[in-house]
Amino acid sequence: MDECSDERGRPQRCMPEFVNAAFNVTVVATNTCGSPPEEYCVQTGATGVTKSCHICDARDPRNHHGAAYLTDYNNQQDTTWWQSQTMLAGIQYPNSINLTLHLGKAFDITYVRLKFHTSRPESFAIYKRTSEGSPWVPYQYYSSSCEKTYQKANSGFVRTGQDEQQALCTDEFSDISPLTGGNVAFSTLEGRPSAYNFDHSPVLQDWVTATDIRVTLNRLNTFGDEVLNDPKVLKSYYYAISDFAVGGRCKCNGHASECMRNDGGRLVCNCKHNTAGDDCQECQPFFNDRLWRRATADSANECLPCECNGKSAECHFDAELYRATGHGGHCRNCADNTDGPNCERCLDNYYRDPDASRCLPCLCNPVGSVSLQCDDRGVCACKAGVTGEKCDTVA
Ligand SMILES: [Ca+2]
Numbered sequence: 382m383d384e385c386s387d388e389r390g391r392p393q394r395c396m397p398e399f400v401n402a403a404f405n406v407t408v409v410a411t412n413t414c415g416s417p418p419e420e421y422c423v424q425t426g427a428t429g430v431t432k433s434c435h436i437c438d439a440r441d442p443r444n445h446h447g448a449a450y451l452t453d454y455n456n457q458q459d460t461t462w463w464q465s466q467t468m469l470a471g472i473q474y475p476n477s478i479n480l481t482l483h484l485g486k487a488f489d490i491t492y493v494r495l496k497f498h499t500s501r502p503e504s505f506a507i508y509k510r511t512s513e514g515s516p517w518v519p520y521q522y523y524s525s526s527c528e529k530t531y532q533k534a535n536s537g538f539v540r541t542g543q544d545e546q547q548a549l550c551t552d553e554f555s556d557i558s559p560l561t562g563g564n565v566a567f568s569t570l571e572g573r574p575s576a577y578n579f580d581h582s583p584v585l586q587d588w589v590t591a592t593d594i595r596v597t598l599n600r601l602n603t604f605g606d607e608v609l610n611d612p613k614v615l616k617s618y619y620y621a622i623s624d625f626a627v628g629g630r631c632k633c634n635g636h637a638s639e640c641m642r643n644d645g646g647r648l649v650c651n652c653k654h655n656t657a658g659d660d661c662q663e664c665q666p667f668f669n670d671r672l673w674r675r676a677t678a679d680s681a682n683e684c685l686p687c688e689c690n691g692k693s694a695e696c697h698f699d700a701e702l703y704r705a706t707g708h709g710g711h712c713r714n715c716a717d718n719t720d721g722p723n724c725e726r727c728l729d730n731y732y733r734d735p736d737a738s739r740c741l742p743c744l745c746n747p748v749g750s751v752s753l754q755c756d757d758r759g760v761c762a763c764k765a766g767v768t769g770e771k772c773d774t775v776a
Contacts, residue, residue: 384638385653392681395638397631410448415439422617451625462498462623469615474600486648487632494566498621504600509591519548525555538572557602635676636661654683669698670710692724746773
């Protein structure tokens with residue numbers, strides 16, 4: 382059974398399953414350790430203690446830390462992680478690193494979660510895009526220096542009446558401890574007043590939409606000992622992330638229960654409810670009797686067919702007609718000499734063929750007739766002294 386209609390076949394809201402949209406999707410990192418091989422040391426937090434150091438080597442399968450490790454299966458027993466170069470190679474503010482995830486299609490994002498293999502950064506930000514080529518929009522800032530680094534007040538929520546599409550900045554997850562395994566999870570709707578009325582909040586519906594997610598790592602946490610410029614110390618500061626997860630659903634506006642690859646290999650919704658488009662964001666041709674809308678919990682808001690009495694397969698939505706009649710479908714190119722928004726009448730100077738649904742020309746003689754319009758039997762009204770069905774005979 383298709384979840385897009387109920388047991389009686391009536392349309393109802395449906396949506397693809399909740400997934401980790403990042404799983405096995407390759408992240409593009411602007412910096413990764415190991416080309417050429419380089420040494421890094423594990424941060425212990427204590428100064429003067431001999432640090433345990435290792436090699437990052439991009440060509441060695443056992444010692445590489447490529448971006449694919451951000452979104453592979455997250456096995457707690459055998460952690461794999463992406464890692465940047467170290468502070469010795471200049472990895473520190475104001476230099477930054479971008480981790481970019483292309484989802485290939487719009488998703489409704491519920492959360493973005495990062496699991497750090499080292500300390501969480503002192504400052505980093507999450508951005509999103511709503512289409513390929515559109516500008517990056519800040520989603521959330523994490524910083525122990527919100528004002529200084531991002532010119533944002535430290536705040537956990539949006540007040541009622543404020544812009545609900547603004548990114549917040551919090552210092553809650555920017556401590557240097559824990560030195561490994563710290564999580565940061567950004568919930569897209571948390572702290573936003575209209576989340577309780579999401580079905581009727583276009584602002585938040587747009588806010589949770591993303592085709593791409595970017596994490597920008599701006600500043601490493603340190604103990605302050607990097608000022609000594611000891612190479613061993615500098616090699617112990619770098620970014621490392623073991624898991625980058627994005628919880629959400631393929632965005633289909635409530636009109637599909639699954640997304641699939643199309644012929645071109647792109648991910649698209651399998652649209653129902655007479656909708657069309659990658660995200661079921663429009664009505665199918667000929668289903669323009671009312672404007673497209675998202676499905677809600679109460680109504681599927683399916684697209685409805687135009688009524689053209691079988692005389693046309695083309696129509697457009699006519700707002701004025703909709704206001705006047707409750708049906709906005711305006712038929713185009715009506716066949717068989719019919720006319721009207723629903724091809725419901727004959728063209729001017731035509732009459733309905735009594736044996737068929739088509740219309741025939743009146744052919745009233747322009748000289749002998751009062752009007753070129755005949756009656757519904759095809760009879761013309763003649764001037765004085767003229768007779769004949771078409772008024773073409775002098776009496
Ligand atoms: Ca991993």
